[in-house]
Amino acid sequence: MIDIVLLTFLVVVGVAIVRVRNLLAVTMLTGIYSLLVAILFVLLDAVDVALTEAAVGAGLLVILMLATIALTTRKEKVHAARQNAVAFVVVSVTGAALIYATLDMPPFGDPEAPAHVHLSPRFTQDSPEEIGIPNMVTSVLASYRGIDTLGEAVVIFAAAVGVLLVLGTGTVRRRRRSEDDGEEAREQP
Amino acid sequence: MEWLGLYNYWVVVALMMIGFYIVIAQGNLIKKLVGLNIFQTSVFVFFISLAHLDGGTAPIALPGVTAYSNPLPHVLILTAIVVGVALTAMGLALVVRVQEAYGTIEEDEIHQQDELH
Numbered sequence: 001m002i003d004i005v006l007l008t009f010l011v012v013v014g015v016a017i018v019r020v021r022n023l024l025a026v027t028m029l030t031g032i033y034s035l036l037v038a039i040l041f042v043l044l045d046a047v048d049v050a051l052t053e054a055a056v057g058a059g060l061l062v063i064l065m066l067a068t069i070a071l072t073t074r075k076e077k078v079h080a081a082r083q084n085a086v087a088f089v090v091v092s093v094t095g096a097a098l099i100y101a102t103l104d105m106p107p108f109g110d111p112e113a114p115a116h117v118h119l120s121p122r123f124t125q126d127s128p129e130e131i132g133i134p135n136m137v138t139s140v141l142a143s144y145r146g147i148d149t150l151g152e153a154v155v156i157f158a159a160a161v162g163v164l165l166v167l168g169t170g171t172v173r174r175r176r177r178s179e180d181d182g183e184e185a186r187e188q189p
Numbered sequence: 190m191e192w193l194g195l196y197n198y199w200v201v202v203a204l205m206m207i208g209f210y211i212v213i214a215q216g217n218l219i220k221k222l223v224g225l226n227i228f229q230t231s232v233f234v235f236f237i238s239l240a241h242l243d244g245g246t247a248p249i250a251l252p253g254v255t256a257y258s259n260p261l262p263h264v265l266i267l268t269a270i271v272v273g274v275a276l277t278a279m280g281l282a283l284v285v286r287v288q289e290a291y292g293t294i295e296e297d298e299i300h301q302q303d304e305l306h
Contacts, residue, residue, distance in 0.1 A: 007234075017227065018215075023219055026220065044258070045240075045242075045245060047249075048263060049266050053233070056274045060274055068285055069219065071285045073294060076295075084214045087210055087213045088210065088214070090213065091210045094206060102199065103195070105195060108193075108238060109242060110243070111245075111256070115262070120257075127260075136250065136260040137260045141268075152268045156275045159276065162282070
């Protein structure tokens, strides 16, 4: 029952993010949204995912967005209504198609769903003995799918290098420009 | 409660469409990244909902427990969350650069400036 309330809350926060024009408020709502998702993950038995979502979504992401807003602007400008109407139609049609697709899904939590009968028993039954740790998520993450996790680390490294390159060159250029301006100002008199 | 069996998936669709709408209808680049983030999170909720099992428990081995949630989607989403925040960080860095180059992060104003030059 409580997860139905939480899911409804998620939609409410999502609509609020669409409506609010103050980017600082949007950032706060994003943090609330991530926290709600994390609580939902706990209720759905995904504790490791909930920890990551709370730390990354409600913590790191909010800090990154606050830094960006500090460097750019706080207010969003309002746009023409015509474009929004077209977007609304596109979104509604896509949403209706997806809802239609969910009618073929197995009900939530169904033990006979294909996701639970095919591969899951192999990992839930054998991995504690094979790997030797009780947490199956950890054993899949670090052992069965270790290469995948290495790829994840490569992605994070690439993103860090990318952020440094994108922001670093700008800073250097600005510094050079201000140095050039300073020299010109000195030469002119 | 039979009719609520698909409620999780409907909320996922609603959230996904909210994110989609923000990405295509709103011009502020930071807001677009927030929309992308909502879209992404809806997919996370979808996977974790799929992994849930009635009467199951968290996938940590306990003596006497036989029914666990499916750990495989959990691992997939764990990776996706971290990769997602790396991508968002990259996007926000690009937004800061756009602000430096154009003096604005509104999409239509950037287009106007491009047409002038």
